[in-house]
Amino acid sequence: MWPARALSGTVRFAFLAVGVTTALLPFVWMLRTALGPPQNALGMSANPLPSSVSFRAFESAWRAADLGPALLTGVGVSLAILALQLLTAIPAAYAFAWVPFRGRSVLFGVVLATLLVPPQVTAVPNYVTISAFGLADTRVGLVLPFMTHAAMIFLLRQYMTTIPASVLEAARMDGLGTPRTLRRVVVPLCAPAIATVSVFSFLLSFNEYLWPLLVARSPDIATPPLALAGLTSRSSALPDFAQLAAGSLIISLPTLLVFIVAQRRLAAGISGTGQGD
Known part of the structure; x- marks a missing residue:
């Protein structure tokens, strides 16, 4: 043995x-x-x-791609998207997990079905809508199409179903309404899952390339992937691979920092999100 x-x-x-x-x-x-x-x-x-x-390549990449403003834009846009997604996903997940209403299962199925739609399919309709409201080439236009995410709703809902019903019943007996129960009881208990989806949301938003490519026309609101891609389009000659490698390492620092800060809760959240019914 x-x-x-x-x-x-x-x-x-x-x-x-x-x-x-x-x-x-x-x-x-x-x-x-x-x-x-x-x-x-x-x-x-x-x-x-x-x-x-x-360190010549790092200095060259920082200046040539103007990575300073791009990093600030990328972090700001990613945090704004994360805040909006949490504001929409947490109440929706709680409703799907614990609030009985007619058609709940059907509506939840519709939410999950949106995960089957590739983002490339919705990119053009979203761009037409954003342009119609005059939000093209703005930071608001970079954020709005991502203000909710079905995967975040699903993962949080799965985690919330593991909360004992007795805990929520005790909160109701103490006089807490749904908003205060959600804020004081559910959110603290779901902190590992919230940390998990927050990390993934930040990573996806920070590394998004297609949507900023459509919306961000001016260099002032270029995100890090756009700024880095600009290094390969300035010349028809073979790109400076040392410069590209240095730029890639620089723009990976924010996501690496986020992962290091949230790694404990991330591990706990991943182990718990699949335990729901």
């Missing part, structure tokens, strides 16, 4: 090591390319360390 258990642990460790290596290789390549000489950007080497270290 002991050899079998040891073999099972070895196999799992091997799969984990392969997965971690596969996930980290692109970052190792980007770091090596950004810090190494430009002429070695496309070279492959078993040595992960560059032959010489230089």
Whole structure:
């Protein structure tokens, strides 16, 4: 029995090591390319360390892509989208989980069905609507189409169904109405799930490329992916891969910081969102 258990642990460790290596290789390549000489950007080497270290590519990418304003815009837009999504998803998830009303299952099915619609399908109708209201090339126009998300509603609803009914009944007996029950009881209990969907929402919004490409015409409201893409469109020659790698590392810092801050609640939320009925 002991050899079998040891073999099972070895196999799992091997799969984990392969997965971690596969996930980290692109970052190792980007770091090596950004810090190494430009002429070695496309070279492959078993040595992960560059032959010489230089931060020229980081300085060049920061200035050429104007990454400072782009990062501020990206973070601001992502936080605004996150706030709106939480304001709409938390009450909706609570209603689907605990408020009985006619047609609840059908309506919840309709919400889930929207997940089957690719965002590319709704991009043009959304752009026409935003343009009709004069919100094209504005930060508001970048935010409004993403003010709610069906996946967030679903995940929060699944987590809320794990709350014991006795807890909500005790809140009602204490005289708490639905809004105060939601604010004082449900939201604190769902903090891990809220942290989870918040991280994913921020990542998706911050890395969104198609919608800002349609709406953001002026460089002043360019998001980080747009600013980085501009590095490849300024010249018909082969792009500076060291500069691109440095820019990619720079714009990945906010998402990395968000993940580090929320990693504990993220793990707890992922383990709990699939336990609902």
